[in-house]
């Protein structure tokens with residue numbers, strides 16, 4: 001029997017606009033293109049008011065409101081199933097489109113619904129948290145959680161456009177704004193140290209939704225994300241020794257374990273801050289990162305009110321969850337580490353002693 005190999009054809013890079021500004025919701029219809037008759041708007045129940053502001057722009061379409069549970073509980077199988085049933089009942093076709101309005105939980109879940117319905121329909125994201133603007137809405141990762149952990153089911157499905165209206169941050173509670181800065185600071189460490197300098201110069205400006213400094217931080221973080229995703233959309237690896245898209249997972253191996261261990265009481269951005277402190281110490285102990293850059297993690301994160309110490313779960317529980325991280329290969333754990341500022345690399349299979357020692361540091365015990 002002859003074996004035939006199919007040709008590997010790279011996906012055409014279509015590209016899409018990521019608009020950042022004040023009062024830019026009227027950009028949404030342009031991004032939907034000509035074709036849709038129906039638009040399903042996904043939003044979490046507490047954000048119905050914001051969703052109606054977006055829906056006001058969609059008078060040319062038949063609008064289907066898909067209200068999702070708020071936060072991580074909205075990222076589950078039963079929620080996806082209920083949404084698919086609604087789309088089926090509405091006769092939603094391949095030329096119709098989805099718009100998400102919300103934080104990262106909603107852009108992840110609405111993106112996943114769009115990715116899976118009829119094997120993929122157009123989606124436009126309107127992120128309403130800082131974290132979703134700088135990270136979740138851009139780059140095409142969609143997903144949901146299972147009882148084994150975070151984002152274990154999902155797909156890559158790039159949006160047709162992203163509209164970041166900074167005015168929407170006006171109602172965002174400060175702890176959510178601070179959490180978003182966790183992913184912004186991540187971009188500073190992995191690729192754009194000017195982000196760190198900006199935050200360090202005046203942390204208070206980074207926490208002011210209308211400040212020019214916050215806008216610059218948003219634009220810089222999005223630029224980092226776009227540059228990485230353009231090179232390695234599906235996380236298959238980078239070029240010339242760069243880890244590729246896995247770089248965006250800096251701090252996330254421990255972060256996802258902390259989120260699961262605390263039943264998502266620790267926000268994603270806060271967990272990323274903790275995960276970066278952990279992995280900076282791991283890299284330092286492994287002789288990869290110098291003391292100064294390692295210590296800068298806790299100082300810049302703490303300056304904007306992010307947590308830098310965590311002792312709320314046993315090392316054994318966290319390690320068990322880290323073993324199912326997407327970067328793991330078989331029984332080998334892999335961590336995105338820094339060899340220096342903006343010098344990302346992979347650390348494979350560190351010893352359990354090293355992993356435990358880094359956790360003792362995070363827990364404040366050493």
Ligand SMILES: NC(=O)c1ccc[n+]([C@@H]2O[C@H](COP(=O)([O-])OP(=O)(O)OC[C@H]3O[C@@H](n4cnc5c(N)ncnc54)[C@H](O)[C@@H]3O)[C@@H](O)[C@H]2O)c1
Pocket residue numbers: 044046047050070071072075102103104105106108128129130131132135136137138139140141142143151168169170171172173176179180267268269
């Ligand atoms: N796909 C990706 O690339 C990617 C990247 C980063 C994070 N994520 C995911 O994003 C999620 C975290 O996103 P998040 O931090 O935005 O949390 P979230 O979506 O849970 O939103 C946080 C809270 O803020 C509220 N909220 C949102 N916008 C508001 C506004 N403008 N005014 C008032 N309240 C508002 C929400 O109702 C919610 O209670 C996690 O599930 C994480 O895994 C995905």
Ligand SMILES: O=C(O)C(=O)C[C@@H](O)[C@H](O)[C@H](O)COP(=O)(O)O
Pocket residue numbers: 135139141143150151183245246248249252326
């Ligand atoms: O876009 C990416 O790639 C990221 O890793 C960005 C992360 O900030 C984000 O939290 C992502 O959802 C984590 O991805 P996962 O593959 O570890 O679930």
Ligand SMILES: [Zn+2]
Pocket residue numbers: 135183252268272
């Ligand atoms: Zn993240």
